[in-house]
Amino acid sequence: MKSLTKHLTFNIPARMDFVNITGQVEDLVRESGIQEGLCLVNAMHITASVFINDDEPGLHQDYKRWLEKLAPFDPGTDLYAHNRTGEDNGDAHHKRQIMGREVVVAITNGRLDFGPWEQIFYGEFDGRRPKRVMVKIIGE
Amino acid sequence: MKSLTKHLTFNIPARMDFVNITGQVEDLVRESGIQEGLCLVNAMHITASVFINDDEPGLHQDYKRWLEKLAPFDPGTDLYAHNRTGEDNGDAHHKRQIMGREVVVAITNGRLDFGPWEQIFYGEFDGRRPKRVMVKIIGE
Amino acid sequence: MKSLTKHLTFNIPARMDFVNITGQVEDLVRESGIQEGLCLVNAMHITASVFINDDEPGLHQDYKRWLEKLAPFDPGTDLYAHNRTGEDNGDAHHKRQIMGREVVVAITNGRLDFGPWEQIFYGEFDGRRPKRVMVKIIGE
Numbered sequence: 001m002k003s004l005t006k007h008l009t010f011n012i013p014a015r016m017d018f019v020n021i022t023g024q025v026e027d028l029v030r031e032s033g034i035q036e037g038l039c040l041v042n043a044m045h046i047t048a049s050v051f052i053n054d055d056e057p058g059l060h061q062d063y064k065r066w067l068e069k070l071a072p073f074d075p076g077t078d079l080y081a082h083n084r085t086g087e088d089n090g091d092a093h094h095k096r097q098i099m100g101r102e103v104v105v106a107i108t109n110g111r112l113d114f115g116p117w118e119q120i121f122y123g124e125f126d127g128r129r130p131k132r133v134m135v136k137i138i139g140e
Numbered sequence: 141m142k143s144l145t146k147h148l149t150f151n152i153p154a155r156m157d158f159v160n161i162t163g164q165v166e167d168l169v170r171e172s173g174i175q176e177g178l179c180l181v182n183a184m185h186i187t188a189s190v191f192i193n194d195d196e197p198g199l200h201q202d203y204k205r206w207l208e209k210l211a212p213f214d215p216g217t218d219l220y221a222h223n224r225t226g227e228d229n230g231d232a233h234h235k236r237q238i239m240g241r242e243v244v245v246a247i248t249n250g251r252l253d254f255g256p257w258e259q260i261f262y263g264e265f266d267g268r269r270p271k272r273v274m275v276k277i278i279g280e
Numbered sequence: 281m282k283s284l285t286k287h288l289t290f291n292i293p294a295r296m297d298f299v300n301i302t303g304q305v306e307d308l309v310r311e312s313g314i315q316e317g318l319c320l321v322n323a324m325h326i327t328a329s330v331f332i333n334d335d336e337p338g339l340h341q342d343y344k345r346w347l348e349k350l351a352p353f354d355p356g357t358d359l360y361a362h363n364r365t366g367e368d369n370g371d372a373h374h375k376r377q378i379m380g381r382e383v384v385v386a387i388t389n390g391r392l393d394f395g396p397w398e399q400i401f402y403g404e405f406d407g408r409r410p411k412r413v414m415v416k417i418i419g420e
Contacts, residue, residue: 001141001281001420003316005388036143038180038278040318040384044395046333052241053186058221059233066211066234071346081338093339094346097379099237101332104180104244104384106276108145113274115184134393136386138318138419139278140141141281176283178320178418192381193326198361199373206351206374239377244320244384246416248285253414255324279418280281 004032004137007044012127015073016095018060019122021050021133025105026112028135035110037139041120042102044132047092049099049123067095067125092125099123107139144172144277147184152267155213156235158200159262161190161273165245166252168275175250177279181260182242184272187232189239189263207235207265232265239263247279284312284417287324292407295353296375298340299402301330301413305385306392308415315390317419321400322382324412327372329379329403347375347405372405379403387419 006028010019025041041050053059071094077083080090103120106113122133146168150159165181181190193199211234217223220230243260246253262273286308290299305321321330333339351374357363360370383400386393402413 001316003419005316005386005393036141036145036278038178038276038318040386042384042386044398046395046397051237053233053237054222056222056225058224059230061221062219062230062234063237070210070350079342081341082334082336084338085336090339090342093333094342097331097333097343100240100380102384104182104242106145106180106182106274108276113145113276115186115272115274117186118184132395134386134395136318136388136393138316139143176281176285176418178318178416191377193373193377194362196362196365198364199370201361202359202370202374203377210350240380244322244382246285246320246322246414248416253285253416255326255412255414257326258324279283 001138002034002140006135008133009130010122011130012124015127016064017124020055020119021122022120025120025135029107029112029137032137034107034137034139037107037137039105039107040136042134044134047089047096047126048131049096050103051099051121051123052103052118054117055119070098071095089126095125141278142174142280144168146275148273149270150262151270152264155267156204157264160195160259161262162260165260165275169247169252172277174247174277174279177247177277179245179247180276182274184274187229187236187266188271189236190243191239191263192243192258192260194257195259210238211235229266235265281418282314282420286415288413289410290402291410292404295407296344297404300335300399301402302400305400305415309387309392312417314387314417314419317387317417319385319387320416322414324414327369327376327406328411329376330383330413331379331403332383332398332400334397335399350378351375369406375405
């Protein structure tokens with residue numbers, strides 16, 4: 001069994017945004033030399049997500065509005081008891097649960113085995129500081 | 141390390157519906173000959189889900205109503221900017237995020253290592269055309 | 281390839297609660313002797329979750345309130361057709377979909393490869409009876 005472990009770092013200038021990281025993950029799959037296996041990609045921070053969907057700006061705008069409705073940003077301590085810790089990111093911990101922490105992608109013939117529109121995104125919900133994503137690939 | 145890669149195709153006559161695919165996945169686990177490992181099952185389309193829950197028609201009816209409330213079907217472009225692309229499936233991209241893209245299931249003694257009621261479902265949110273599910277099994 | 285399979289049992293006295301199980305999973309990673317690999321942790325019951333977030337009581341209180349708003353407990357059969365089966369846990373099947381069934385965590389140098397605040401939780405949504413969590417570790 002072979003494995004590869006990498007941590008990517010992102011510093012997103014907005015509080016909430018989505019970045020297509022498919023190319024970076026594909027490069028790591030190539031670097032691993034693994035032909036058949038699994039690729040785990042996960043946010044290492046609990047106010048961020050890694051998810052797979054469409055690279056379409058209108059959809060991303062929709063996601064932002066929808067997440068803001070489901071778990072609105074509110075720095076006070078009434079809506080989010082979490083903010084009593086001195087944080088203002090209670091909303092981000094909720095948005096991340098909707099969008100998920102991780103994806104696991106099949107590797108077949110040395111490549112990410114994707115459907116036609118699948119792209120991997122880093123989802124940031126409390127940005128403006130460096131945060132990490134883990135890529136772990138195992139296989140042969 | 142052994143591996144097996146298969147793509148299943150589904151053509152669901154309704155816009156939204158759930159199909160129990162546990163038997164098909166179990167058959168592939170048997171075909172792989174893998175005794176100990178992991179089985180990834182994921183939708184290859186970004187308006188569909190693979191998830192694990194109960195095979196109970198009332199629950200599936202509840203899920204449909206709940207998802208319709210959280211992300212209602214609306215072919216216009218006010219609620220979903222995504223529909224400006226000419227698509228009418230903005231809602232489906234949202235429903236899929238709630239229900240998830242994938243499941244990873246343990247294989248123990250050559251079988252899916254399931255709790256008493258766990259069943260794997262393909263969740264379709266923009267049906268009436270052929271769409272694929274990936275099954276990737278690795279182990280020994 | 282090496283593997284380890286364990287089932288943990290939890291009997292949560294409340295209907296809904298979250299328990300930090302990181303230490304138990306870490307012990308199993310050590311027991312497995314696996315240095316590089318993947319660790320799957322999943323609920324084996326369909327009214328429970330395994331998820332990764334912060335071990336902060338205010339946040340957990342927020343999650344409970346939020347989940348109760350998204351999928352309120354209601355033992356009747358109007359809101360949840362699932363309750364026509366004689367169950368009263370329709371809400372729990374919905375809460376579990378928001379929080380997810382499973383996490384997959386990288387193992388690097390014999391340890392869970394975690395970000396600074398990542399902790400693994402068992403999320404119970406229909407407690408007061410014994411329920412199981414699966415831990416499956418594969419690697420070398």
